[in-house]
Amino acid sequence: MRDEIIAPVKPRDACGVCGGFATGQDMAFLTCFALYALQHRGQESAGIAAGTGGGKKMWVKRGMGLVSEVFPDSAELKKIKCNLAIGHVRYSYGSEGRSPENTQPLRLRYRHGELATAHNGHLLNSRSLRLELEEGGAIFQTDTDSELLAHLVARQGSINLEEALAAVVPRLKGAYAFVVTDGRKVIGMRDGYGFRPLSLGKLDGGYFLSSETCAFDTIGAEFVRDVLPGEMVVLDEQGVRSLRVTGAEQESLCIFEYIYFARPDSNLQGKNVHLVRRELGRRLAREHPVKADIVSGVPDSSIAAASGFAEEARLPYEMSLVKNRYIGRTFIKPTQQMREEGVDLKLNAVQKIVEGKRVVLVDDSIVRGTTSLKLIRIMRRAGAKEVHLRISSPPVSGSCHYGIDIPNPVDLIANKHDLEEIRKMTCADSLGYLSMAETVAAVGLPSGNLCQACFTGDYPLRPEE
Numbered sequence: 480m481r482d483e484i485i486a487p488v489k490p491r492d493a494c495g496v497c498g499g500f501a502t503g504q505d506m507a508f509l510t511c512f513a514l515y516a517l518q519h520r521g522q523e524s525a526g527i528a529a530g531t532g533g534g535k536k537m538w539v540k541r542g543m544g545l546v547s548e549v550f551p552d553s554a555e556l557k558k559i560k561c562n563l564a565i566g567h568v569r570y571s572y573g574s575e576g577r578s579p580e581n582t583q584p585l586r587l588r589y590r591h592g593e594l595a596t597a598h599n600g601h602l603l604n605s606r607s608l609r610l611e612l613e614e615g616g617a618i619f620q621t622d623t624d625s626e627l628l629a630h631l632v633a634r635q636g637s638i639n640l641e642e643a644l645a646a647v648v649p650r651l652k653g654a655y656a657f658v659v660t661d662g663r664k665v666i667g668m669r670d671g672y673g674f675r676p677l678s679l680g681k682l683d684g685g686y687f688l689s690s691e692t693c694a695f696d697t698i699g700a701e702f703v704r705d706v707l708p709g710e711m712v713v714l715d716e717q718g719v720r721s722l723r724v725t726g727a728e729q730e731s732l733c734i735f736e737y738i739y740f741a742r743p744d745s746n747l748q749g750k751n752v753h754l755v756r757r758e759l760g761r762r763l764a765r766e767h768p769v770k771a772d773i774v775s776g777v778p779d780s781s782i783a784a785a786s787g788f789a790e791e792a793r794l795p796y797e798m799s800l801v802k803n804r805y806i807g808r809t810f811i812k813p814t815q816q817m818r819e820e821g822v823d824l825k826l827n828a829v830q831k832i833v834e835g836k837r838v839v840l841v842d843d844s845i846v847r848g849t850t851s852l853k854l855i856r857i858m859r860r861a862g863a864k865e866v867h868l869r870i871s872s873p874p875v876s877g878s879c880h881y882g883i884d885i886p887n888p889v890d891l892i893a894n895k896h897d898l899e900e901i902r903k904m905t906c907a908d909s910l911g912y913l914s915m916a917e918t919v920a921a922v923g924l925p926s927g928n929l930c931q932a933c934f935t936g937d938y939p940l941r942p943e944e
């Protein structure tokens with residue numbers, strides 16, 4: 480996933496969650512490794528809460544930065560004796576500010592002990608729930624939906640976390656994958672629409688939950704199944720059990736997970752992300768063929784689609800753009816003059832490859848259009864004769880209410896300009912977007928089971944006014 484420096488206008492995911500219960504495992508250590516696998520879902524902060532499983536005081540560490548910065552010595556985590564842990568990587572969304580107090584997992588103390596909570600997604604009724612709690616005297620320390628959930632749970636009389644959550648969940652409206660622990664068990668929940676992913680894996684001695692299956696491979700867990708929309712999964716010393724706590728709505732897994740967010744080695748609903756992206760590229764080549772010499776993808780998320788395009792078009796796939804992986808998140812941004820001259824520290828074109836060539840450049844999406852313009856300028860500066868821009872998804876025309884940070888609709892290029900105008904503005908020789916029907920067909924799931932709202936405007940769940 481490209482970061483803010485090269486792609487300030489790409490949609491960004493709003494977090495990854497994981498957590499498990501397994502006897503005889505170093506759960507804090509394993510959770511840290513799972514967080515490394517989920518790092519692409521959020522790079523602003525990371526954290527782990529771990530407990531023995533007996534409900535005693537939990538160990539919690541969280542901080543701003545990458546997993547490697549918050550946990551520089553992961554071997555130290557082996558010393559923490561724990562049978563359970565939950566973890567979180569974060570990218571802030573909407574009203575949830577980018578500040579240290581919003582790092583997760585949050586730990587709160589209440590009358591029955593401790594609670595640690597972390598989530599991916601966005602509650603649409605968070606404002607009204609928060610107001611209601613504040614009117615009742617609640618004091619919030621963060622802007623997060625995780626804290627809101629903890630307050631709602633603490634207000635339930637039951638010491639039993641499952642019972643308390645089961646009473647609270649029907650009140651939550653929105654998109655979420657939560658992981659929660661009281662130091663005795665770990666509970667994972669998905670909203671009734673299943674907007675955000677969550678999968679269950681088997682570990683030696685227990686079970687593990689993760690936003691993406693790639694984390695299971697990293698920690699030696701075996702994929703069991705995806706958590707169902709509206710399902711609550713409880714992991715404790717007895718193993719795993721499942722409860723349905725909210726009505727199952729029309730399943731609406733975010734289609735952008737396949738296009739851009741998820742890691743290529745993850746499987747969502749049984750569909751491998753890399754293979755879906757390659758199929759997106761194949762279909763794109765059929766829908767928008769063009770006479771060209773080579774095909775290239777924008778690193779990293781568009782390489783699979785570009786390889787599918789090349790295969791279908793019977794053109795050579797070439798690496799035209801090289802990404803510098805060693806530029807940190809905090810390096811000094813180029814000056815306006817450098818930007819205007821097309822200087823880019825993050826990406827460069829391979830001149831010997833593109834010089835004099837007609838290049839098909841495949842990217843996964845266009846949001847504001849400024850990134851596409853910059854990429855095409857880089858290619859032209861390196862001597863490309865023609866640059867044909869091909870996008871492996873439809874035009875993004877709406878924002879997301881479900882936890883993905885997409886700019887306001889007025890800032891989306893597809894809302895302001897038609898195809899020919901966008902082509903001119905990005906300096907492409909030709910431009911083609913994959914249609915919605917072909918995008919859905921490439922995923923291979925029924926259209927009704929995928930949220931496509933930022934492309935179609937058909938929102939499964941409307942936000943509060």
Ligand code: SF4
Pocket residue numbers: 674732733734735736878879880881882883930931932933934
């Ligand atoms: S609106 Fe777009 S980004 Fe948001 S969940 Fe739906 S498909 Fe995903």
